[in-house]
Amino acid sequence: MSGLPDTPDILRRIIASKVERVQERRRQISASQLESQLADAPPVRGFRAALEARIAVGQAGVIAEIKKASPSKGVLREDFDPAAIARSYARGGAACLSVLTEADFFAGADAHLEQARTACHCPVIRKDFIFDDYQVLEARVLGADCVLLIVAALDDAQLSALYQRARSLGMDVLVEVHDGAELDRALRLGGDLIGINNRDLRSFETTLETTARLAPSVPEGVRLVTESGIHTRDDVATMRARGIDAFLVGEAFMRAESPGDRLAELFD
Numbered sequence: 001m002s003g004l005p006d007t008p009d010i011l012r013r014i015i016a017s018k019v020e021r022v023q024e025r026r027r028q029i030s031a032s033q034l035e036s037q038l039a040d041a042p043p044v045r046g047f048r049a050a051l052e053a054r055i056a057v058g059q060a061g062v063i064a065e066i067k068k069a070s071p072s073k074g075v076l077r078e079d080f081d082p083a084a085i086a087r088s089y090a091r092g093g094a095a096c097l098s099v100l101t102e103a104d105f106f107a108g109a110d111a112h113l114e115q116a117r118t119a120c121h122c123p124v125i126r127k128d129f130i131f132d133d134y135q136v137l138e139a140r141v142l143g144a145d146c147v148l149l150i151v152a153a154l155d156d157a158q159l160s161a162l163y164q165r166a167r168s169l170g171m172d173v174l175v176e177v178h179d180g181a182e183l184d185r186a187l188r189l190g191g192d193l194i195g196i197n198n199r200d201l202r203s204f205e206t207t208l209e210t211t212a213r214l215a216p217s218v219p220e221g222v223r224l225v226t227e228s229g230i231h232t233r234d235d236v237a238t239m240r241a242r243g244i245d246a247f248l249v250g251e252a253f254m255r256a257e258s259p260g261d262r263l264a265e266l267f268d
């Protein structure tokens, strides 16, 4: 785990539980065994490319999230069928999917990613708390097209090693930041897909001001994704008026009876 002094407590707790799970997993399947499964992994679907394709024709690029629960909101959806949700999202116009695989705080599972991936053609990001090379390898074997790296949870050496590893496996990387210092670190890394998390992990409050404030510091050529707290057509319009074209949305869709219909309503 990272020795960064200002990592939010919730991140520390999630990663501490994750460390145990990764150890356990490694006892079942070694890294070299996983390596040998790479050849059978489904081919990479371009994650960033799918976003860019939508944006190029004037649409928003939407990453639609599949998560059963979250630490701040508890269970979001009782009737939880990742394949059905994935199909609904694809019909509703999602460019990409985000699937939580973290079990203890988000009620996620690796199987959710596999189910969502095989149910539609959308590229998928493995949404998890990655600190170990093993998890990057595992993501690709599961069929992930992109991984999330959270700057607040990693030091520069870890960030760079995990980033290079993911890229060398052909995956895109969504590098997540929440403030200016983290954004600087993400840009130094050379990340070309940066997520600005509107949720403050200390208070769990979301404000789109976070994206509005940081966006001007994101250079051309870097795709910015606004993450968390997008609930209304007004939220979408506010962001698009500021030139933000890529969105990661979870709760607003998960609470809707038809997640895909809700997506189409928010982004038509």
Ligand SMILES: O=P(O)(O)OC[C@@H](O)[C@@H](O)c1c[nH]c2ccccc12
Pocket (backbone or CB within 6 Å): 065, 067, 127, 128, 176, 197, 227, 228, 229, 230, 248, 249, 250, 251, 252
């Ligand atoms: O449900 P929301 O508010 O629409 O947020 C989605 C997504 O941004 C959020 O789930 C998220 C952002 N960064 C994360 C890192 C890990 C787990 C989850 C997240």
